[in-house]
Amino acid sequence: MDLRKIGDNVWEIPKQGEMRVPAVIYSSARLLEDIRRDQTLTQARNVACLPGIERTSYVMPDAHQGYGFPIGGVAAFDLDDGIISPGGVGYDINCGVRLLKTDFTEEDVAAKRKELLAEIFKEVPAGVGKGGVTKLSRSVLKDILVKGAEWAVESGYGRKDDLERTEEGGRMRDASADDISDRAMERGIPQLGTLGSGNHFLEIQKVQEIYDEAAAGSFGLRAAGQVLVMVHCGSRGLGHQVATDFIEAFEDAFGVKGLPDRELVHAPFKSAEGQRYYRAMCAAVNYAFANRQMIAHWVRDVFARVLGTSRGMDQVYDVCHNVAKVETHDSGGRPKRLVVHRKGATRSFGPGRPEVPACYRASGQPVIIPGSMGTASFLLAGTAEAEALSWSSTAHGAGRVMSRHEALRRFRGEKIRDDLARRGIELRSTSWKGVAEEAAEAYKDVDEVVRVSHETGLGRLVAKVVPIGVMKG
């Protein structure tokens, strides 16, 4: 494939054949080696062929092969001539990350660290087939689908100011429960308020290094050693079913002839089917916001019980990693409404954007990039430059480089636990097999991913955090 270097850490697949726009890849030479090994670049090129795509098909530094769109793919489409695609969002709709700060230091929690993790492990349901603690009725679920995290706060899970510090205020207004199938509801009912399995986790962390004191200060991070809590999960079976349902519905309505990949099936954004998917996707996004809202509430409860108080446990932010949103962006010098697909990518709005909460409007939005299990995670700030570079988007994590199969062959969960313990990191999991599958060695180097993000201007480094306690589903 024709891949040209067009700047430091920037590569381009020029427009050719059926591509309507070029593809641009933000990557170091080292990360590019991984990216070239699978179908990421072919998928980025396929995305560039979709109707109504604006400017460029973008690939983030942590990209790897996905279904249809690459994971780490960002593409924006014209509202009138463009499309919406479940493959551009992913199966785990609004898989995302929430970060809470605390006023505790590492020393404050040292003696109670084990107990904290054990209590969180008891409180937050996790693992395959593990149901939630709440028995939901269908009408309550519908309420959740429409109101998202607002429902959770109204029901006593968390605080009102959590909502201000969640993308979309924790509620996508275009959601409709009527576009959610019975099957999606049946999968969603038992799983609300659960972490799930796979790469989902909950970590007690500490700040290791602050790179940008002003931005860190506005995010509530003061100094190394400060304790934080990170929650990484999504919309569970409900979101997976929404994606499955609409891939089928789009196939039936529009056919699959001429598609380079069936997972790229799409509908005109303004078509009846396109709008139904959009409203259903928004509802799944809301389910995930409510899910993380409940989990964060239980975490605060545990801190209050074990350490005597949960004061100062403010939410830093909650970001979506898999979503399509209608946003206004600069298109050739004029503002234009576009439907931006971010699949395995984080929104990175810079200073001044009206969508960013007032408290962060000077610094840019907090961008939360989790590492793999037991490794560092990073807090970045959105930048003004990202608007022109990537529709205000950056990376979302480390990205797998090794199959689960291979990881299982090479690693043992119990050994990983012992190694982490030696480094002062407590680990609890529902499955040792799951731990082995998520071994840090099976992932890309997240340090390199955020370095590229910082150097290219996609997102500015603010702080590095490391785990002291890890709970895996």
Added chain:
Amino acid sequence: MERYRILPHTADGKFQAYGKTIEEAFANAALATASLMWDWTKVEPRARHFIHVRGSDREQLLVKFLGEVVYLFDAKRFLLGKVDGLRIRPEFEGFSLEAVLAGETLADGQELYGGVKAVTYHDLKIEECGGFTVQVVVDM
């Protein structure tokens, strides 16, 4: 005859399933899907779900059929252990499939291997060469 083989895949689960007939290959694909989540050989056929799916082509039929295994697990905690009476018929437009999925309900504390989120079309293949081979990638 080997029922299926799990193949390496970077992010998710991939397998090939085999059969003398397409029905047998589809049934083995359902067991392969189950094998990514639990040991189906230890599941007793205590409960039964009759399923009927339609597909515009054989690929969609397979994706929807395997989607039943995922759905029944998530929504009803149903562990598949056996596929009975699987029949595929051509229809006016596409195909229909009927089968009885036999198995039991997940018990509290029972260990599972992993969760399948969805069945994808990625690298999906249905090939006939003597017998049938189907290849499937699932999102985990």
